[in-house]
Amino acid sequence: MSFLQIDKVCKSFGTIKVLRDISLDVEEGGFLVLVGPSGCGKSTLLNTIAGLEKLTTGEIRIDGNVIDDLPPSERNIAMVFQSYALYPNMNVGQNIAFGLEMRGMPKDERDVKVRDVAKTLQIEHLLDRKPGQLSGGQRQRVAMGRALVRNPQLFLFDEPLSNLDAKLRVDMRTEIKRMHQTLGTTIVYVTHDQIEAMTLGTRIAVLKDGIVQQYGTPAEIYNDPSNLFVADFMGSPAMNLIPAVVRGNAVEMARTGENPLVLDFKQLPGDVAAYEGRNIIVGIRPEAITDADNRALVRDGQQAVTASCLIDVVEPAGADIFAITSLGGKEVVTRLHQDWSGQANQHAELVFNLEKVVFFDPESGIRLR
């Protein structure tokens, strides 16, 4: 049985439905990431797990016990907030100890625990400082310390890295992942950053308008998106979504001033056959389109098509070169080897990895399999 069960949870504020029938299961020691654009309900869902918001219908269970009617403090859950929410009038030690104090733990016992946690997080030298005297990264650590010290059965993180600068964010991301690996405590983590979601999660739930769009492992979400929204939202640069026409076992993408580009498949997925002669959306990630020499990106035995395309813009990014071409009236980003020597406004041979191509209905956005 799973450790955290979110069962058909709905939440409305007046007539506005913020969460609609959300069901998610997380195994013990799992790392669930809730990701989505702002206003998708991910923070509300986190608050209902924490007990800071009452859910309208549905049930949340931890380890088989329904927690809906318990106040936040009795759920044995700790939370790290976006602003860290450190009490400004207390020093770091008092901040970390506050939760223990509220639970009536004697002072000497508290001191031992605070010292242990401070040691783990390497903030021992900061214990007497006030939050106002700390840097962003230090505050982040103190906020984590305050959560850790209670030794909860579930951690909640509400966009904990969004206030940090880019470099620190990457460092702290690694630190959170390491902490999860060492402690093995179940974590629910909210973010709008899809890279954080991919790197941290063992399971990702993509939310939009209070509905779970897709729930799966990072690899499933990335390679096997269930609709256009997920395909577009996850991945950077985003997946190329190209309008095309189905012709038998091939798809045709219009090009200005040239013959259409034809991708010839051995066998198109079953659903696509019904679209014969009609428009569909073809989804190809940038790394599935590469230069002819960059065979590393197309494994042996995978179907591939090579075609000559006009390159509009070349964007060197260090490790890779992103070249932009135009297909079906859309800009298409391709990811080429850093030693590729082509030029803008010239043709280049591009390899399309057909095994990585996915198809969507243009109206409903639903994945065609």
Added chain:
Amino acid sequence: MSRSTQPSFGIEKLLRAALYSVLILFAVYYLLPLFVMLVNSVKTLDEIRGGNMMSLPEVFTFEPWLVAWSKAQIGVEPTGLSPYFINSIMMVVPAVTISTALGALNGYVLTKWRFPGDKIIFGLMLFACFIPFQIVLIPMARVLGIIGMAGTTSGLVLVHVVYGLGFTTLFFRNYYAAFPDELIKAAKMDGAGFWRTFTRILLPSSGPIIVVTVIWQFTNIWNDFLFGASFADFDSMPMTVALNNLVSSSTGVKEYNVHFAGAVLAALPTLVVYVVSGRYFVRGLMAGAVKG
């Protein structure tokens, strides 16, 4: 410095001199009443009658202060102002404490424990700030009579608490509105309830707004004359009313030196409050502005 800026440098100096002259002139103008009061309170009555209001005393005497404090005729009793000074203290301290505490609590509930209709409640409390003193006199007299608190110091405390609540609530509500909600949520997760969140998290961060509220309430309640004159009887009369009785008594000789001393005595506590906490007052207003 180039030559062309040389003349403008002279003009600048001139302007500065003019500015300071104007400022000094205004300062003198504003300080003059205080000067007159202090100087004449240490003169003998003969010297005031015979001489210039502005001149320094020829014979320096503290007698008028002693008379004003403990001997002057107030109404029918020759008690001086001291019992009424005590009355004022007995009224001001509880009234300021209670109205500030209730204001803080109201502000906390109205911002952090929102309930349906909270905005209407706050709007109504805000309305209390715009009600003139005179309008509440008769209803308040009725209420005090019914609950048996007419003519007592505790009755006056009640009046001032009720009247001040609108202001103190407004101050604290606006201050706490800028206080991050996530801190309250964190306290909830940590297991702090309604009171402990208030006393351990919010109150320790409320220093500036407490100072502002205390100064405001202290000044208003100490200086109030109308409520004191309307609702107090002879035993609970505050300083302001006693001062009026001293100054406007129609019998005997007008002892101006005693009147001046009494007036300074009556103004002294507010002066002390401003001098002691004035810098917090400014800092409090600034802190609210920047933190928001």
